[in-house]
Structures are given as C-alpha cells and as structure tokens.
Amino acid sequence: MSTQHALNRALAGTAVALLLTGGLAAAPAFASGDDVPPSAAAIAAIDKGGAGQGAPAEFSTFAVGPQITRTEVINRAANWVGRGLQYSWTNTYQGYRTDCSGYVSMAWKLGTPGLDTTSFVPRGYASWISKDALKPGDALLNDAAGASGHIVLFAGWTDASKSAYRGYEFTGSGVHYRTIPYPYYSGYGTFRPVRNNSIVDDVTPPAPVDPGPDNVGIYRPSTSEFHLRKDDGSLLKIKWGTTGDIPVSGNWDGGHLENVGIYRPSTSTFHLRKDDGGLIELKYGTTGDIPISGDWDGGHAGNVGIYRPSTNEFHLRMDDGKTRVIKYGTTGDIPITGNWDGGHASNIGIYRPSTGEFHLRMDDGKTRVIKYGTTGDKPVSANWDGGHAGNVGIYRPSTNEFHLRMDDGKTRVIKWGTTGDIPVAGNWDARG
Numbered sequence: 001m002s003t004q005h006a007l008n009r010a011l012a013g014t015a016v017a018l019l020l021t022g023g024l025a026a027a028p029a030f031a032s033g034d035d036v037p038p039s040a041a042a043i044a045a046i047d048k049g050g051a052g053q054g055a056p057a058e059f060s061t062f063a064v065g066p067q068i069t070r071t072e073v074i075n076r077a078a079n080w081v082g083r084g085l086q087y088s089w090t091n092t093y094q095g096y097r098t099d100c101s102g103y104v105s106m107a108w109k110l111g112t113p114g115l116d117t118t119s120f121v122p123r124g125y126a127s128w129i130s131k132d133a134l135k136p137g138d139a140l141l142n143d144a145a146g147a148s149g150h151i152v153l154f155a156g157w158t159d160a161s162k163s164a165y166r167g168y169e170f171t172g173s174g175v176h177y178r179t180i181p182y183p184y185y186s187g188y189g190t191f192r193p194v195r196n197n198s199i200v201d202d203v204t205p206p207a208p209v210d211p212g213p214d215n216v217g218i219y220r221p222s223t224s225e226f227h228l229r230k231d232d233g234s235l236l237k238i239k240w241g242t243t244g245d246i247p248v249s250g251n252w253d254g255g256h257l258e259n260v261g262i263y264r265p266s267t268s269t270f271h272l273r274k275d276d277g278g279l280i281e282l283k284y285g286t287t288g289d290i291p292i293s294g295d296w297d298g299g300h301a302g303n304v305g306i307y308r309p310s311t312n313e314f315h316l317r318m319d320d321g322k323t324r325v326i327k328y329g330t331t332g333d334i335p336i337t338g339n340w341d342g343g344h345a346s347n348i349g350i351y352r353p354s355t356g357e358f359h360l361r362m363d364d365g366k367t368r369v370i371k372y373g374t375t376g377d378k379p380v381s382a383n384w385d386g387g388h389a390g391n392v393g394i395y396r397p398s399t400n401e402f403h404l405r406m407d408d409g410k411t412r413v414i415k416w417g418t419t420g421d422i423p424v425a426g427n428w429d430a431r432g
Contacts, residue, residue, distance in 0.1 A: 065110045065125055065198045070137035073199060077107040077153050077168040078254050080175045081319060082280060082301050087172050103170035104139055104151045108196045117141060117149030120194060129195045131162070131182070137199050140167070140182075142189040150188060152180060176320050177299045214258075214382035215428045216395075216402045216414055218421035219247035226260045229416050230429040240273055248272075249426040250293035250302030252280055258302075258426030263291035270304050284317055294337040294346030296324065302346075307335035314348045328361055338381035338390030340368065346390075351379035358392045372405055380404075382425035384412065395423035 080093075080103065088098045095112035096102040105114030110125060120126040120141060129138065140152045153168040158179055167180045183191035217228035219241075226247065228236040241247070241262035248261045253274040261272035261280075270291065272280040282304055285291070289306035296303045296316040305316040307329075314326045314335065326348060329335070333350035340347045340360045349360040351373075358370045358379065370392055373379070377394035384391045384404040393404040395417075402414045402423065417423070 065108055065196065067198050067200055068109045068137075068196070069200055069202045070135060071202050072109075073107050073137035073153070073196070074155060074168075076109065077103070077155075078177065078300050080106070080170070081168070081177050081254065081299065082252065083175070084280075084282065084321075085170075085175055087170060087174065098170065100150050100152075100170045103168075103175065104153055107137075107153055107168070108199070116145070117143050117151055118145050120151070124197065126194045126196050129193045131193055133195070134165075134193050135201070138193060138195045140180075140184055140191040141194040142184070142191045144189055148189060150184070150191075151194075152184065152191070154193070173320055177301075178297070178319070212427070212430065213384055213386040214425055216380070216382075216404070216416055217249075217424045217426070217428065218417035219260075219424055220417075220421050221245075222420060226424065227417065227421075228260075228424075228426075228428040229414070232429075236428055238273070241271065245271075246291055247422055247424050248291050248293050248304070249424045250304070251295070251426075252302055254300035256430040257428060258430075260424070260426075261293075272304070282317070285315070289315075290335055292335050292337050292348075294348075295339075296345055298344030305337075316348075326361070329359070333359075334379055336379045336381050336392070338392070339383070340389055342388040349381075351392075353377075360392070370405070373403070377403075378423055380423050380425050382427075393425075397421075 085093055085098050091098050092113050094106065096106040097113045101116045102114035115123065115125065121128065121143065134154050136154060136156050138154045140154060142150045155166040155168060158164045158166060162182060164179050164181050166177065168177050212231060215229050215231065217226055219226050224239055224241045224245065226238040226240060228238065230236055238260055240260055244266060245262035245264050248263055248270065249258055250261065252259045252261065252272040255275045257275060259273050259275065261270055263270050268283055268285045270282045270284060272282070274280060284304055285306040288310060289308050292305045292307055292314070293302055294305065296305065297318045299319045301319070303317050303319065305314060307314050312327055312329045312333070314328060316324045316326070318324065328348055329350035332354060333352050336349045336351050336358065337346050338349065340349065341362045343363045347361055347363065349358060351358050356371055356373045358372060360368045360370065362368065372392060373394035376398060377396050380393045380395055380402065381390055384393065385406045387407045389407070391405050391407065393402060395402050400415055400417045400421070402416060404412045404414065406412065
C-alpha cells in the first residue's frame with residue numbers, strides 16, 4: 001500500500017466521540033498589504049496570490065544557497081502546514097519572514113529572513129526553467145514586486161495532463177498544500193517555472209513505505225495516559241492531557257506515524273502532539289460538540305473537526321482553516337470517520353446504537369450500511385488489514401476487547417485495556 005493511502009487513512013479519534021462535548025471556530029491566518037494593513041473585510045477575502053512582502057535579506061549579488069535535496073525541500077515546506085501561522089511582511093518564524101517568499105526561502109534553506117520575489121533570479125539563487133523540467137522542490141514564480149508578486153513551491157503534477165499540480169504556498173489566509181491550476185489561478189499575474197540553483201535530486205528516490213495495518217490503543221483518564229498497542233503486541237505509553245480531556249488521534253504533522261492528542265471541552269481546544277513531542281493548539285467548536293479527526297482535504301497531514309448533535313452536523317476544518325459542513329445522522333447517533341472508499345480524503349459516518357449499524361457516507365454522497373456490534377459497544381475505525389480502504393470495529397467495555405472487521409467481513413479480536421479506558425486507533429509503528 002502506498003504512503004499516500006496510509007496518510008489518507010481513517011484517523012480514528014472518533015471512537016472517543018462517545019463521552020463528549022467540544023468546541024469550534026479556528027480563525028484563518030491574516031494577511032497584510034504592502035504599505036497599509038487592509039480592512040477586516042479585505043483580509044477575509046485574501047486567499048490566493050501575494051499579500052505584500054518584506055525587504056529581502058542583504059545577500060551577495062550573485063550566490064548560491066546550501067545544497068539541498070528535493071525531499072528535504074518538500075519536508076521543510078510541509079513542516080509549516082497546519083501551524084496556524086499568520087501572513088506578515090514583518091514577522092518571522094524560525095528566523096524567516098512569514099510571507100510567500102520568506103516561506104520558499106525557508107524551504108530552500110536560504111539565509112534568514114529570506115529573499116523577495118524580485119530577488120531569487122537576479123541574485124543568482126535560482127534560474128528559469130521550462131514547464132517540462134519541473135520537479136518537486138522547484139517553484140512557480142511571479143517575480144513582480146510587493147503584493148503583485150508571489151511564489152509557490154511545486155510538489156508534483158496531479159496527472160499526466162500537467163494542467164494542475166500540488167503546491168505549497170503561503171497566502172493571506174495561511175500556509176496551504178493544495179491543487180493549483182498550472183501555472184497559477186487566473187488574475188494573479190504571470191507565473192513561470194524556476195529552480196533553486198543549489199537543489200539536487202535525491203541519490204535514491206525514497207521507496208514507498210508500506211505502513212502495515214493500523215493499531216488499537218486506549219486512553220486512561222485516571223492517569224491521562226495513552227496505552228498504544230504496536231504490531232508486535234508491545235506497549236507504547238504516552239502521557240498527554242489532564243482531567244476532563246477527551247482523546248483524539250490523527251496524522252497531525254504528515255509523517256509516517258499517526259499521533260495522539262486531546263480535546264479540552266473547558267476551552268474548546270485541541271492539543272495535538274507531533275512526532276517530535278511538540279504541540280499544535282487549535283480552538284474549534286462550542287459547548288456540546290463532539291471532537292473528530294480525519295484527512296478531509298487529502299493533504300499530507302490530518303485535520304480536526306466536530307460533530308454537533310443538536311443539529312446532526314459535521315463541521316470539518318481544512319488545511320487552510322476553512323470549514324465544510326455536512327448534515328448526517330439523527331438523534332442518538334455517534335459520529336465516526338474513516339476512508340471508506342479508498343479515495344484521497346477521509347469520509348464521515350455514524351454508528352446507530354439502537355440498531356447496531358454503521359452508516360458510512362462515501363465521496364459521492366451514497367451510504368453503505370454495516371451491521372456490527374451489540375448493546376454497550378463503542379464504535380472505532382481504522383485500516384485494520386492494511387488494505388485500500390478503512391474498516392469499522394467496536395470496543396466492548398464489558399470484556400475490554402476490540403472486535404475489528406476486516407475487508408472480507410472476518411473479525412479479529414484483541415484484548416486491550418481495563419475498566420474506564422477509552423478506545424483509540426491509529427498507526428503507531430508504521431513499517432519502514
């Protein structure tokens with residue numbers, strides 16, 4: 001199975017949905033103009049293209065940056081996605097300006113605080129190339145000055161037609177990883193392909209990672225600990241959160257492994273733990289909401305969301321901070337998420353305790369119904385057999401057993417946890 005399928009798997013924080021309340025309303029990052037900050041209305045409308053840039057660093061007139069591989073460039077760019085950074089021509093993060101050209105300067109590992117769009121080629125750090133020469137780690141550059149200029153990091157074509165690509169960019173509404181029409185959205189100036197003069201191809205292209213099947217785990221409220229079961233049956237223990245927190249899980253930082261997190265109802269805030277132990281905080285939802293997680297937009301990293309029982313609505317937060325609302329289910333249903341149809345993005349669903357049925361919504365809006373479980377069971381979801389799509393399952397508190405349904409309809413039973421534990425699921429030990 002490909003790494004992309006692994007990253008797009010069901011992010012199984014939904015089982016937690018059973019006990020809960022929650023919060024929403026993460027605001028998008030804001031941009032500023034070249035000279036005078038725009039009005040609130042203008043800020044809200046900014047989403048694409050440049051929004052003002054700071055002065056470039058005083059580098060030598062003709063120079064090259066440090067040698068860097070394409071994989072390293074992409075990894076550096078992905079590291080800023082989902083951090084909630086605000087666009088600014090004066091502020092910095094990790095030493096780099098938080099604008100479009102500062103962001104690409106960071107990805108290319110140039111000097112701080114970064115160049116601007118007028119400087120990459122004239123100062124000898126980059127060269128114009130042809131469309132056919134584009135490779136991941138190159139860029140599309142509009143080398144106009146100030147708010148008229150913009151630069152987007154190229155991550156790869158979406159298909160053989162080369163009419164659209166996946167790109168990383170920092171715009172007025174934040175850092176995005178998304179599909180962009182070639183060479184860029186209309187009305188934002190002239191964009192041409194450009195290459196960092198110091199970029200090198202990876203010596204050996206990284207082999208796709210088969211992460212294997214997903215794993216089960218529990219969250220123990222009495223100790224605020226996650227007890228995560230790996231493929232070999234061993235235990236990974238992570239202490240995270242405090243009394244009253246609700247566990248979630250997902251691939252918050254786009255790595256090979258999935259991560260844990262908690263939702264704090266008292267503040268309506270997600271506290272998400274990254275691979276390196278760092279923290280991502282996102283305020284989202286309101287009283288009575290139930291936290292969920294999934295990869296709603298098919299990006300490298302997972303997203304959060306809430307289910308609002310009062311209206312039977314899923315509120316899904318995208319990489320760019322925008323929300324998609326889907327009405328699904330009825331009173332008494334429990335929300336669950338997963339990649340039911342093997343597409344690029346995760347799907348929503350509900351578990352109906354009154355009938356012991358999962359109602360799973362596909363990309364095309366159709367529903368698949370699976371009867372599984374009995375009274376008192378709690379729903380879970382993840383990719384139990386490492387196949388193309390996600391699976392459902394239940395956790396039985398009376399016996400502390402996970403009953404996991406495979407693609408072929410067979411069940412695998414795993415005993416894990418003790419009285420009072422809350423089930424979670426994710427790929428804690430991705431192979432390779």
